[in-house]
Amino acid sequence: MQKPNIRPKPVKAISLADQVENNLIEYLNNNNLKAGDPLPKETELAEYLGVSRNVVREALSRLRMLGMIESKKRKGMVLSEPDLLSGVERVLYPNILSEESMKDIFELRLVLEVGMADLIFARLTEESIKSLEDIANREARDPGTNKLKTRLKYEISFHSKLYEMTGNNTLKRFQSMLLPVFNYMMEVESTLEHKPESGKISHFDLIETLKTGTPSNFRKNMREHLTPHYDRL
Amino acid sequence: MQKPNIRPKPVKAISLADQVENNLIEYLNNNNLKAGDPLPKETELAEYLGVSRNVVREALSRLRMLGMIESKKRKGMVLSEPDLLSGVERVLYPNILSEESMKDIFELRLVLEVGMADLIFARLTEESIKSLEDIANREARDPGTNKLKTRLKYEISFHSKLYEMTGNNTLKRFQSMLLPVFNYMMEVESTLEHKPESGKISHFDLIETLKTGTPSNFRKNMREHLTPHYDRL
DNA sequence: ATATGTAATTATGTAGTACATATATGGCAA
DNA sequence: TTGCCATATATGTACTACATAATTACATAT
Numbered sequence: 001m002q003k004p005n006i007r008p009k010p011v012k013a014i015s016l017a018d019q020v021e022n023n024l025i026e027y028l029n030n031n032n033l034k035a036g037d038p039l040p041k042e043t044e045l046a047e048y049l050g051v052s053r054n055v056v057r058e059a060l061s062r063l064r065m066l067g068m069i070e071s072k073k074r075k076g077m078v079l080s081e082p083d084l085l086s087g088v089e090r091v092l093y094p095n096i097l098s099e100e101s102m103k104d105i106f107e108l109r110l111v112l113e114v115g116m117a118d119l120i121f122a123r124l125t126e127e128s129i130k131s132l133e134d135i136a137n138r139e140a141r142d143p144g145t146n147k148l149k150t151r152l153k154y155e156i157s158f159h160s161k162l163y164e165m166t167g168n169n170t171l172k173r174f175q176s177m178l179l180p181v182f183n184y185m186m187e188v189e190s191t192l193e194h195k196p197e198s199g200k201i202s203h204f205d206l207i208e209t210l211k212t213g214t215p216s217n218f219r220k221n222m223r224e225h226l227t228p229h230y231d232r233l
Numbered sequence: 234m235q236k237p238n239i240r241p242k243p244v245k246a247i248s249l250a251d252q253v254e255n256n257l258i259e260y261l262n263n264n265n266l267k268a269g270d271p272l273p274k275e276t277e278l279a280e281y282l283g284v285s286r287n288v289v290r291e292a293l294s295r296l297r298m299l300g301m302i303e304s305k306k307r308k309g310m311v312l313s314e315p316d317l318l319s320g321v322e323r324v325l326y327p328n329i330l331s332e333e334s335m336k337d338i339f340e341l342r343l344v345l346e347v348g349m350a351d352l353i354f355a356r357l358t359e360e361s362i363k364s365l366e367d368i369a370n371r372e373a374r375d376p377g378t379n380k381l382k383t384r385l386k387y388e389i390s391f392h393s394k395l396y397e398m399t400g401n402n403t404l405k406r407f408q409s410m411l412l413p414v415f416n417y418m419m420e421v422e423s424t425l426e427h428k429p430e431s432g433k434i435s436h437f438d439l440i441e442t443l444k445t446g447t448p449s450n451f452r453k454n455m456r457e458h459l460t461p462h463y464d465r466l
Numbered sequence: 467a468t469a470t471g472t473a474a475t476t477a478t479g480t481a482g483t484a485c486a487t488a489t490a491t492g493g494c495a496a
Numbered sequence: 497t498t499g500c501c502a503t504a505t506a507t508g509t510a511c512t513a514c515a516t517a518a519t520t521a522c523a524t525a526t
Contacts, residue, residue: 015507015508015509016508016509017508017509021323025323025326028326028328028329029326029328029329032328033328033329034329035331041476041477042477043477051509051510052509052510052511053510053511054287054290054508054509054511055508055509055510057287057478057479058290058291058294059294061291061292061295062295062298065254065295065298066323066324068323068324068329071477071478072477072478072517072518073476073477073479073517073518073519074475074476074477074478074516074517074518074519074520075476075477075478075518075519076476076477076478077477077478079329081329081330081331081334082324082329082330083324084321084324084325084330084334084337084338085321086320087299087319087320087321087322087323087324088317088318088320088321089320090254090258090299090301090320091299091315091316091317091320092317093258093261093262095261095262095265095266096261096262096266096267096301096312096314096315097314097315097317098268098314100402101314101317101403104317104401104402104403104404105317107399107401107404108401108403108404110348110351110352111344111345111348111349111351111352111399111404112344112345112348113348114347114348114350114351114452115343115344115345115346115347115348115349115452116344116348117347118343118344118347118456118463118466119340119343119344119466122466166340166344168337168340169333169337170334170337170338170341171337171340171341171344215456216449216452216453216456219347219348219449219452220449223351223448223449230351233351233352233355246517248478248479248480249479249480250479250480274505274506274507275506275507276506285480285481285482286481287479287480287481287482288479288480288481290507290508304507304508305488305489305506305507306487306488306489306490306505306506306507306508307487307488307489307490307491307504307505307506307507308489308490308505308506308507309505309506309507310506310507
């Protein structure tokens, strides 16, 4: 007799809270509701969905965390513009994440910094270049750059400014969320034998490229600047 | 008499669920707990934190959504590897997001596809190139590519493969989550006067670059391929 | 008449109890 | 050992009661 072609139970065990959550998100999306639109009361939702208010609140609690809804004491709940990154934010703790995830994030950074050249060029201003120069000059004059921590400070400062210059707030916020992750990886890296810092392209070189070069030049130079990190792949 | 220099209340109104959530995340992180480690029981947490089990469950419900914890019926709860993107996933509905967020996401895609060249080259295989060629050939032989929908199908297929070739699962998953957003924007775009599709660099050109070129070449060509989209900036 | 104070109303926020459900565990029997 | 059954236990769900804050309306004072 042949084995029955049944996979050993998906073992879903989807809780009511899960179902209600999906249900609500679908509802919000399908009805084309916009920020500011009011939602039914908790008790109404509970009754309509045939579950306890408790379950509804667990689902709502999740949406509230993501910024999708806001609740006010007597007014009720309203839909609001969700925060793209607040869901990622809570998860980005190096101690909790796996090596695999950390690697993915690390690579993501390299991809972003090389890829964002066109955005930077499209929104280039005199002031922003000035800011970059200030940072690079302070770095050059600082006698403490033989210490990892000091180098890291300027490195972060410089690159953060570049993210800011893309004019893309999501990108910028994402980068600031990633900083703890990189600090963590840099500390790990610093225990290794080879120093992970000096590429052939300096911050001054990058600034010069912004002034007189093209996005393509900049990508190439940024890639070169990040070579010590790319070598880890 | 001068107006008093008092700002009108920050009006925080942080709920207990919020506090407990933060508290738990901090706890998990500070104690260097790893995936698989058991957590205290709900009742214990409630008692220890001095709140009702209800509140604890709302906070736990959030962490569960993010994949940080898993609960089993009698066993209790265990810490688990959080899912980096599940928090973003639920929010990525074009109807709900603002124009600003959509723009940010759209730009993010352009940044990623131009920036991921080095990852692709580092993990290049014969088979993956073959796959790309298959897609491009099917596209070339398909008589229906005058229709937007058909063009889009091959476009997505080709670019998805590229994400996959980076060997970065987070990146790949992120892209698949973004697809609905792009479909949405393409539909909007298709109502405009100019056709948003043909750059000077074809899919065949990109494949050729992968075979005989360098990451730098590829970035440049990909940028060129995406020119119709970049023009929107 | 404007301003201030006060009470009623209402929806979310929190607490607590009770029970349902699933599952690990141990004991008993074949 | 293997298999079955009872039991204990932690999460999942339901329900009730009350706290809190904010809206509304009304009443009072200057």
